[in-house]
Amino acid sequence: xxxxxxxxxxxxxxxxxxxxxxxxxxxxxxxxxxxxxxxxxxxxxxxxxxxxxxxxxxxxxxxxxxxxxxxxxxxxxxxxxxxxxxxxxxxxxxxxxxxxxxxxxxxxxxxxxxxxxxxxxxxxxxxxxxxxxxxxxxxxxxxxxxxxxxxxxxxxxxxxxxxxxxxxxxxxxxxxxxxxxxxxxxxxxxxxxxxxxxxxxxxxxxxxxxxxxxxxxxxxxxxxxxxxxxxxxxxxxxxxxxxxxxxxxxxxxxxxxxxxxxxxxxxxxxxxxxxxxxxxxxxxxxxxxxxxx
Amino acid sequence: xxxxxxxxxxxxxxxxxxxxxxxxxxxxxxxxxxxxxxxxxxxxxxxxxxxxxxxxxxxxxxxxxxxxxxxxxxxxxxxxxxxxxxxxxxxxxxxxxxxxxxxxxxxxxxxxxxxxxxxxxxxxxxxxxxxxxxxxxxxxxxxxxxxxxxxxxxxxxxxxxxxxxxxxxxxxxxxxxxxxxxxxxxxxxxxxxxxxxxxxxxxxxxxxxxxxxxxxxxxxxxxxxxxxxxxxxxxxxxxxxxxxxxxxxxxxxxxxxxxxxxxxxxxxxxxxxxxxxxxxxxxxxxxxxxxxxxxxxxxxxxxxxxxxxxxxxxxxxxxxxxxxxxxxxxxxxxxxxxxxxxxxxxxxxxxxxxxxxxxxxxxxxxxxxxxxxxxxxxxxxxxxxxxxxxxxxxxxxxxxxxxxxxxxxxxxxxxxxxxxxxxxxxxxxxxxxxxxxxxxxxxx
Numbered sequence: 001x002x003x004x005x006x007x008x009x010x011x012x013x014x015x016x017x018x019x020x021x022x023x024x025x026x027x028x029x030x031x032x033x034x035x036x037x038x039x040x041x042x043x044x045x046x047x048x049x050x051x052x053x054x055x056x057x058x059x060x061x062x063x064x065x066x067x068x069x070x071x072x073x074x075x076x077x078x079x080x081x082x083x084x085x086x087x088x089x090x091x092x093x094x095x096x097x098x099x100x101x102x103x104x105x106x107x108x109x110x111x112x113x114x115x116x117x118x119x120x121x122x123x124x125x126x127x128x129x130x131x132x133x134x135x136x137x138x139x140x141x142x143x144x145x146x147x148x149x150x151x152x153x154x155x156x157x158x159x160x161x162x163x164x165x166x167x168x169x170x171x172x173x174x175x176x177x178x179x180x181x182x183x184x185x186x187x188x189x190x191x192x193x194x195x196x197x198x199x200x201x202x203x204x205x206x207x208x209x210x211x212x213x214x215x216x217x218x219x220x221x222x223x224x225x226x227x228x229x230x231x232x233x234x235x236x237x238x239x240x241x242x243x244x245x246x247x248x249x250x251x252x253x254x255x256x257x258x259x260x261x262x263x264x265x266x267x268x269x270x271x272x273x274x275x276x277x278x279x280x281x282x283x284x285x286x287x288x289x290x291x292x293x
Numbered sequence: 294x295x296x297x298x299x300x301x302x303x304x305x306x307x308x309x310x311x312x313x314x315x316x317x318x319x320x321x322x323x324x325x326x327x328x329x330x331x332x333x334x335x336x337x338x339x340x341x342x343x344x345x346x347x348x349x350x351x352x353x354x355x356x357x358x359x360x361x362x363x364x365x366x367x368x369x370x371x372x373x374x375x376x377x378x379x380x381x382x383x384x385x386x387x388x389x390x391x392x393x394x395x396x397x398x399x400x401x402x403x404x405x406x407x408x409x410x411x412x413x414x415x416x417x418x419x420x421x422x423x424x425x426x427x428x429x430x431x432x433x434x435x436x437x438x439x440x441x442x443x444x445x446x447x448x449x450x451x452x453x454x455x456x457x458x459x460x461x462x463x464x465x466x467x468x469x470x471x472x473x474x475x476x477x478x479x480x481x482x483x484x485x486x487x488x489x490x491x492x493x494x495x496x497x498x499x500x501x502x503x504x505x506x507x508x509x510x511x512x513x514x515x516x517x518x519x520x521x522x523x524x525x526x527x528x529x530x531x532x533x534x535x536x537x538x539x540x541x542x543x544x545x546x547x548x549x550x551x552x553x554x555x556x557x558x559x560x561x562x563x564x565x566x567x568x569x570x571x572x573x574x575x576x577x578x579x580x581x582x583x584x585x586x587x588x589x590x591x592x593x594x595x596x597x598x599x600x601x602x603x604x605x606x607x608x609x610x611x612x613x614x615x616x617x618x619x620x621x622x623x624x625x626x627x628x629x630x631x632x633x634x635x636x637x638x639x640x641x642x643x644x645x646x647x648x649x650x651x652x653x654x655x656x657x658x659x660x661x662x663x664x665x666x667x668x669x670x671x672x673x674x675x676x677x678x679x680x681x682x683x684x685x686x687x688x689x690x691x692x693x694x695x696x697x698x699x700x701x702x703x704x705x706x707x708x709x710x711x712x713x714x715x716x717x718x719x720x721x722x723x724x725x726x727x728x729x730x731x732x733x734x735x736x737x
Contacts, residue, residue, distance in 0.1 A: 041731075041735070043392055044367040044370060044371060045367070045370055045389070045392040045393060045394045046392055046393060049735070063720070064724075128547050129543070129544045129547040130544060130545070130547055132547075147540065147543050147544040147547050149547070150540075150543035150544065150546065150547045151540060151543065152709060152711075237701075237705060238543070238705060238709065239702075239705040239706055239709045239711055240702065240705070251698070253364075254363055254364040254367060255363070255694050255695070255698070256692075256694065256695045256698075256728075257388070257392065
């Protein structure tokens with residue numbers, strides 16, 4: 001190796017070292033530690049005690065764990081669908097050549113960069129059964145809105161509606177995808193007599209499939225990790241209706257001295273998310289089109 | 294050469310100046326400073342102490358510890374970076390003490406001329422102790438009783454000098470005092486309804502009134518499904534149903550979210566506060582000062598055949614385990630400073646909380662007599678002070694936070710009619726018992 005290459009290699013290693021060290025100390029280290037703690041009875045205050053798979057067994061038989069799992073699956077499945085549908089619909093609208101379109105784009109993007117806690121506080125007021133904006137708007141149509149966050153039947157849908165507020169980033173990603181579709185394809189389709197629905201069905205949707213796939217994966221992971229909304233808005237209630245998986249994990253770790261079980265929950269979630277992602281990748285071959293021709 | 298010598302000399306001077314600056318300095322890291330007027334009163338005491346003792350620096354970290362924000366404390370334990378002093382909610386002292394997180398203070402208290410266990414109210418001492426050791430120095434207490442709105446009582450033909458004698462009568466009064474609009478929505482409620490869903494304290498007050506508790510006397514068996522407690526939860530469910538059901542109450546309560554921590558009672562929107570405390574005074578002072586003249590406080594009505602009890606929560610000083618003894622002694626000196634007569638009165642007036650020591654209460658009573666103008670609503674101060682005689686602690690266990698969570702779930706499940714009271718409490722008991730078994734098995 002020439003001396004110049006040696007210098008370059010050394011410089012490269014030195015520059016990358018903080019990041020590599022950071023990864024080992026702050027990511028991999030805690031991950032390995034949490035894998036070990038998941039097999040222990042651990043309160044943080046006392047030293048961990050190895051108990052094998054007891055935490056995993058206890059969780060599987062626990063009612064609250066099952067409730068939190070059901071709630072999370074409910075919120076994820078409907079939340080991801082609503083994210084994809086809303087962000088695509090809005091991106092299609094924002095892709096029009098209108099005057100001042102950049103202002104509209106900014107308006108829709110801003111909520112996604114607002115801190116989630118601030119959003120949660122605002123939405124607690126919006127969803128207020130008596131004085132909230134949502135029920136006020138519903139009253140224009142003669143609908144007597146529910147007490148949203150206070151009603152076990154409506155608390156989960158309320159969180160999903162709130163989730164739509166933060167689709168700004170998905171809109172931007174869809175917009176980028178839409179602008180990458182060659183215009184000639186639409187022109188050729190128009191010449192062939194394709195209407196607006198046919199153009200969407202045969203051009204836009206297939207060519208946006210990699211974008212949709214990306215949003216599907218990231219949105220699924222984000223919904224599985226829902227924490228701030230129940231923490232700030234409902235504390236898991238009413239009647240456990242918004243007890244999400246990660247909120248329960250937090251309670252176990254920092255409220256009930258069950259860091260071992262919390263670590264086990266984290267690893268179960270990790271395995272679930274990895275499996276789902278792999279399944280999504282497997283099935284993506286059938287509906288995601290990366291190449292035009 | 295001269296340059297090198299000069300550099301060396303300057304470095305030595307610099308290091309020496311640093312050493313001499315820090316020599317003799319004491320730093321006490323104090324966590325858990327709560328918000329609001331209570332927090333301001335705590336900060337004021339720390340600032341006064343630093344002024345009187347220039348060699349001491351008290352570094353204060355805000356955030357209520359004991360029920361929330363424990364994550365920071367657990368992280369500090371992991372990193373072996375615990376502070377020297379924490380202001381801690383007495384309710385969860387036992388569960389952290391049981392796991393060795395706090396230093397036993399028996400010896401420091403025994404050698405103190407200011408803080409004496411004999412002087413402490415029994416309920417405060419019980420909450421601060423676990424298995425025969427004292428782990429916390431009780432600092433303040435919030436007395437709880439039934440606050441009533443006199444005008445509302447008169448409006449519906451009730452005699453404000455005769456509060457409900459038991460919970461059954463309380464339900465009747467609550468129904469009478471509740472007003473509905475044409476559509477059947479509650480516009481004024483006979484109870485502070487949020488009490489019944491935010492936490493299970495009314496249930497705890499009721500269980501205490503009939504001598505029931507959440508654990509057996511040895512602490513090893515969970516008794517939240519005791520038949521007496523099932524009857525008490527049934528009574529709470531009947532109260533909710535009598536006023537229109539949980540959904541309707543919830544709808545009324547939900548507007549409270551926009552009231553920035555002020556209870557409905559303090560604004561005159563509800564007629565009775567079942568576990569009202571001195572904090573109501575601070576709220577009234579902020580929201581509707583003229584209301585104070587229209588309020589009277591009584592003991593919260595017990596279950597039929599039971600005795601009234603006033604549940605008394607509050608904060609304490611704790612010193613984390615592992616704190617070096619010299620630092621612990623310095624922190625203890627500051628605790629003693631906080632208990633001086635001057636500081637007691639200043640703290641009580643600013644925070645509208647009392648100091649649960651016999652000498653402090655006598656001092657407060659004398660001050661109230663001598664300078665009533667210094668207190669907001671002195672007649673209510675007297676009412677609340679009278680409740681101390683029936684004060685009761687929330688029994689310390691290694692799982693108080695979990696017990697409260699499970700009881701809250703039980704109240705939710707029963708009032709939403711997802712389960713019967715018995716089923717809801719059986720479910721809670723099974724979760725708590727599992728944890729108790731695990732804890733005591735490990736201890737053996």
